[in-house]
Amino acid sequence: MAEPARVLRFALVAVLLALVGTIPASQREAPAAADRSAAADRPAGPLAVDSFRSARSYSAVASPVRLRIPDIGVDTPLTPLGRNADGTVAVPVDPDVAGWYREGARPGQPGPAVILGHVDSRVGPAVFYDLHALRAGTQVSVERSDGSRVAFRVTGQVRVAKSRFPTDLVYAPTLEPSLRLVTCGGTFDHAVGHYRDNVIVYADAA
Amino acid sequence: MSRQAWCRRTLAVLVVVLTGLVAGHAAVARGGRFPTVAAPATPGDAAVALQAALGYHSVLAADMMRSRIRGDEELARAAENAVGRNTDVMRQLVGALLGADRAEQFRLLWTAHVTALANYSRGVADEDNGARDAARSALSTFEGDLAGFLAAGSQGRLPRDAAAAAAYLHVDHLMQQADAYAAGDYARADQIYREGYAHTFELGETIANALIGPAAVKALRAPAWRLRSQLTRLLGEHVVLVVAATRAGATNGPDFAAAGEAVNANTRDLAGAVDTLFGAAAAQRFQSLWADHVEQVMAYTGGVAAGDATRREAAIEALGGFEKQFAAFLSSATGGRLPVADLARTLVMHDQMLLAQVDSFAAKQYEQAQDSAYSTYGHMGDVAGQLAGAFTGTLGDRAPKGGSQTGYGGTAGHHG
Numbered sequence: 001m002a003e004p005a006r007v008l009r010f011a012l013v014a015v016l017l018a019l020v021g022t023i024p025a026s027q028r029e030a031p032a033a034a035d036r037s038a039a040a041d042r043p044a045g046p047l048a049v050d051s052f053r054s055a056r057s058y059s060a061v062a063s064p065v066r067l068r069i070p071d072i073g074v075d076t077p078l079t080p081l082g083r084n085a086d087g088t089v090a091v092p093v094d095p096d097v098a099g100w101y102r103e104g105a106r107p108g109q110p111g112p113a114v115i116l117g118h119v120d121s122r123v124g125p126a127v128f129y130d131l132h133a134l135r136a137g138t139q140v141s142v143e144r145s146d147g148s149r150v151a152f153r154v155t156g157q158v159r160v161a162k163s164r165f166p167t168d169l170v171y172a173p174t175l176e177p178s179l180r181l182v183t184c185g186g187t188f189d190h191a192v193g194h195y196r197d198n199v200i201v202y203a204d205a206a
Numbered sequence: 207m208s209r210q211a212w213c214r215r216t217l218a219v220l221v222v223v224l225t226g227l228v229a230g231h232a233a234v235a236r237g238g239r240f241p242t243v244a245a246p247a248t249p250g251d252a253a254v255a256l257q258a259a260l261g262y263h264s265v266l267a268a269d270m271m272r273s274r275i276r277g278d279e280e281l282a283r284a285a286e287n288a289v290g291r292n293t294d295v296m297r298q299l300v301g302a303l304l305g306a307d308r309a310e311q312f313r314l315l316w317t318a319h320v321t322a323l324a325n326y327s328r329g330v331a332d333e334d335n336g337a338r339d340a341a342r343s344a345l346s347t348f349e350g351d352l353a354g355f356l357a358a359g360s361q362g363r364l365p366r367d368a369a370a371a372a373a374y375l376h377v378d379h380l381m382q383q384a385d386a387y388a389a390g391d392y393a394r395a396d397q398i399y400r401e402g403y404a405h406t407f408e409l410g411e412t413i414a415n416a417l418i419g420p421a422a423v424k425a426l427r428a429p430a431w432r433l434r435s436q437l438t439r440l441l442g443e444h445v446v447l448v449v450a451a452t453r454a455g456a457t458n459g460p461d462f463a464a465a466g467e468a469v470n471a472n473t474r475d476l477a478g479a480v481d482t483l484f485g486a487a488a489a490q491r492f493q494s495l496w497a498d499h500v501e502q503v504m505a506y507t508g509g510v511a512a513g514d515a516t517r518r519e520a521a522i523e524a525l526g527g528f529e530k531q532f533a534a535f536l537s538s539a540t541g542g543r544l545p546v547a548d549l550a551r552t553l554v555m556h557d558q559m560l561l562a563q564v565d566s567f568a569a570k571q572y573e574q575a576q577d578s579a580y581s582t583y584g585h586m587g588d589v590a591g592q593l594a595g596a597f598t599g600t601l602g603d604r605a606p607k608g609g610s611q612t613g614y615g616g617t618a619g620h621h622g
Binding site (some may be wrong): 013034038041042043044047048049050052053054055056057058059060061083086087088090091095102103105109110112116117118120121122123124125126128129141162163164167168169171172173174175178182183184185187188190193194195197198 | 266309310420428429432433436437440450454455457458459462463466469470471473474475477478479481482483489493494496497498500501504507508511512513532586597598599601604605606607608609610611613614615616617618619
């Protein structure tokens with residue numbers, strides 16, 4: 001039995017090495033358990049598995065082009081937004097147009113899509129002036145560049161100091177289709193020319 | 207047997223045994239002993255472990271029912287034994303939350319529903335409406351019993367009606383997929399199989415929230431946990447669907463086409479997830495590599511079914527290429543958070559485990575095939591956790607800093 005014992009030791013070492021990935025794939029042996037099944041047990045005729053082909057495309061979600069929130073009279077085109085050089089999020093140039101954060105999810109993708117809009121301009125109300133009035137259950141609709149639409153339902157809203165902005169809850173990746181609408185709120189700091197707070201509306205796929 | 211053949215055989219057996227041991231997550235002890243599950247360290251760990259165990263329960267229960275419908279008693283027995291081991295994993299998880307007495311209560315009522323599901327599939331196979339109705343009645347009793355158990359364990363956090371509705375849906379998925387399978391509507395059977403698997407993750411979250419309480423409610427809202435849970439579901443589904451497809455492929459079963467399409471649906475879902483996380487270009491690269499991976503596992507299966515060692519070896523060779531490229535892709539996507547060498551080892555193990563399962567199944571070593579599949583699933587759960595952590599860190603670094611400057615002050619003092 002000396003020979004089998006030697007082979008067993010060899011096999012054990014070989015498997016351990018394979019498990020830690022030190023055996024290149026080209027040198028790995030095909031496990032031979034299947035060889036033990038009698039030829040008579042093998043399926044006859046053409047094998048369906050031989051015709052298998054993997055899916056090599058998926059249904060991509062188109063970019064958003066328009067946001068509608070009938071309850072507060074919002075019907076705005078959407079402009080793509082990135083980040084500023086200092087790492088903060090860019091905002092729409094036009095106070096009457098909302099923007100979509102293009103480095104996050106597209107609305108309807110499995111993840112949080114973020115749409116930002118101004119609460120006011122220097123002279124009056126802007127596109128998200130009434131965002132603070134949204135309540136749980138309100139319907140929000142986003143139209144996409146391919147003509148498709150996706151609906152969301154508001155689940156809640158918060159007003160938070162910008163210094164304690166919940167980056168995680170707004171931008172962190174999940175795989176659940178959801179929407180965050182962001183604008184300014186609270187008191188205006190005239191010294192720096194900005195509002196002190198942000199209003200964030202959370203919505204899930206309807 | 208030649209020395210070379212003996213060596214190959216030894217190697218194959220050891221791959222199966224060692225991969226099972228290395229997998230760690232709910233590693234299955236054989237010979238009548240129950241597996242041991244470490245008490246979860248955090249509410250989030252407990253919740254995702256519960257989700258994964260419930261997900262696998264739905265898969266094993268469906269396997270058991272389908273085997274009975276096909277009249278494959280040996281395979282049905284192996285699946286039933288695996289369901290029993292999975293039930294014990296859940297018993298231990300429940301025990302960690304509610305104590306040993308309640309855990310035993312859970313085991314008894316859960317086992318009763320597994321028995322009723324087995325009886326239902328026998329009724330379907332034998333076209334015995336009386337047996338089916340009796341099983342349905344037993345399952346209805348189970349739904350009420352489980353709802354009562356969860357409502358009591360939740361100390362009022364989970365209404366009995368909500369728990370009963372969740373239990374009903376779980377049972378309904380399993381019965382419906384069995385009915386469709388028996389009718390030869392494999393596409394519908396697999397669609398329900400996928401829905402049932404996904405639902406068990408929702409059920410696991412519901413149960414975790416109910417039994418763990420406020421600590422879980424907070425932990426399970428965290429985006430990092432949600433991503434981990436979702437990746438565990440998607441990648442776990444990859445394993446269970448590939449296992450199902452390779453088994454149908456190895457026997458050239460009539461359900462293979464639908465099983466293959468279910469794998470492809472999961473592949474598309476994974477690509478969509480990568481698009482969300484890393485963009486369209488990364489998703490396309492991911493899908494190209496992932497598609498190669500799945501095709502080579504199927505090619506290996508074809509080689510096994512045909513008894514063609516050359517084809518099997520060619521598939522292994524091609525998988526080696528996938529492992530290297532995919533490791534490089536993931537490492538790059540995560541900015542090096544996940545080292546290429548570690549990823550490559552993980553992928554080698556994943557492929558070896560899948561292939562070992564094919565070998566065991568083709569050799570009609572069904573208990574071993576079940577263990578191998580369970581270990582592969584558990585290993586993938588661990589991988590999903592690591593990926594979720596790396597993705598969260600990488601994308602967190604890229605998130606905008608602070609709040610938005612979305613106001614110029616023209617209405618300051620006049621709005622809410």
